[in-house]
Amino acid sequence: DIQLTQSPSSLSASVGDRVTITCQASQDISNFLNWYQHKPGRAPKLLIYDASLLQTGVPSRFSGGGSGTNFSFTIGSLQTDDFATYYCQQYDTLATFGPGTTVDI
Amino acid sequence: VQLVQSGAEMMKPGASLKVSCKASGYNFAMYGVTWVRQAPGQGLEWMGWVSAYNGDANYAPSFQGRLTLTTDTSTNTAYMELRSLKPDDTAIYYCARDWNQYKENWFDPWGQGTLVTVSS
Numbered sequence A: 001d002i003q004l005t006q007s008p009s010s011l012s013a014s015v016g017d018r019v020t021i022t023c024q025a026s027q028d029i030s031n032f033l034n035w036y037q038h039k040p041g042r043a044p045k046l047l048i049y050d051a052s053l054l055q056t057g058v059p060s061r062f063s064g065g066g067s068g069t070n071f072s073f074t075i076g077s078l079q080t081d082d083f084a085t086y087y088c089q090q091y092d093t094l095a096t097f098g099p100g101t102t103v104d105i
Numbered sequence B: 001v002q003l004v005q006s007g008a009e010m011m012k013p014g015a016s017l018k019v020s021c022k023a024s025g026y027n028f029a030m031y032g033v034t035w036v037r038q039a040p041g042q043g044l045e046w047m048g049w050v051s052a053y054n055g056d057a058n059y060a061p062s063f064q065g066r067l068t069l070t071t072d073t074s075t076n077t078a079y080m081e082l083r084s085l086k087p088d089d090t091a092i093y094y095c096a097r098d099w100n101q102y103k104e105n106w107f108d109p110w111g112q113g114t115l116v117t118v119s120s
Helices: none
Strands: A004-007 A010-012 A019-025 A033-038 A045-049 A062-067 A070-075 A085-090 A101-104 B002-005 B009-011 B017-024 B032-038 B044-051 B057-059 B067-072 B077-082 B091-098 B107-110 B114-118
Touching (some): A004 A085, A019 A033, A045 A062, A045 B107, A070 A085, B002 B091, B002 B107, B032 B107, B044 B067, B044 B091, B057 B067
Parallel strands (some): A010 A101
Antiparallel strands (some): A004 A019, A019 A070, A033 A045, A033 A085, A062 A070, A085 A101, B002 B017, B017 B077, B032 B091, B067 B077, B091 B107
16 A cells, blocks of 8 residues: 655644645655645545646645655645645555645634 | 535444435546545545446455445446445545546545444
8 A cells, every 4th residue: 555644744824824745655656646625514625636737726826746755735825715634645556645734823 | 517415324333325426517427436535533535436437446445345336327426335334434425526537546526525424
């Protein structure tokens, strides 16, 4: 099984801050990695696919990068709507989610 | 594009659960459907994927033998059947369109979620 670890598990930030989350895979997954935003009581939302491609309609303050085993996700300037939990997900072998990173005020 | 799931369920331990996910607004047969759950206070857990194109399915190891995913292209509906329910299966269950008809890929959009409670 491919395991994903995320760092940090949670963070506190302010509106306007630049926020970066990392995701590490237990083996090489090329660029087969996606990022989702999840708010309580809502369905998860795809933000980034194939490690760095922005899903249609997603604001450009969100970005992703990396390949192999090390990936990053950045919110360029945090907005009030961005306070949520963020998950990475690999699809190199079956699919797995990371444990999530909660971004709060 | 929309995925609408069936309503909340209260189940007994040992019973079988079947959740439906009706798709609209896109060519259902050209994509897959993935199922994900979130137990209370926990993260997202991928359960499995099914192709609406050819019926192939892949399952997470932790659900092998207990989970069956199917699709009905005549009604644009996907189904998730989970057997031998345990209290630990209490969770919100989500379906999502999977962008690949041949294997797991990325998931967008998602259904609204179905709350399942397993309790005696």
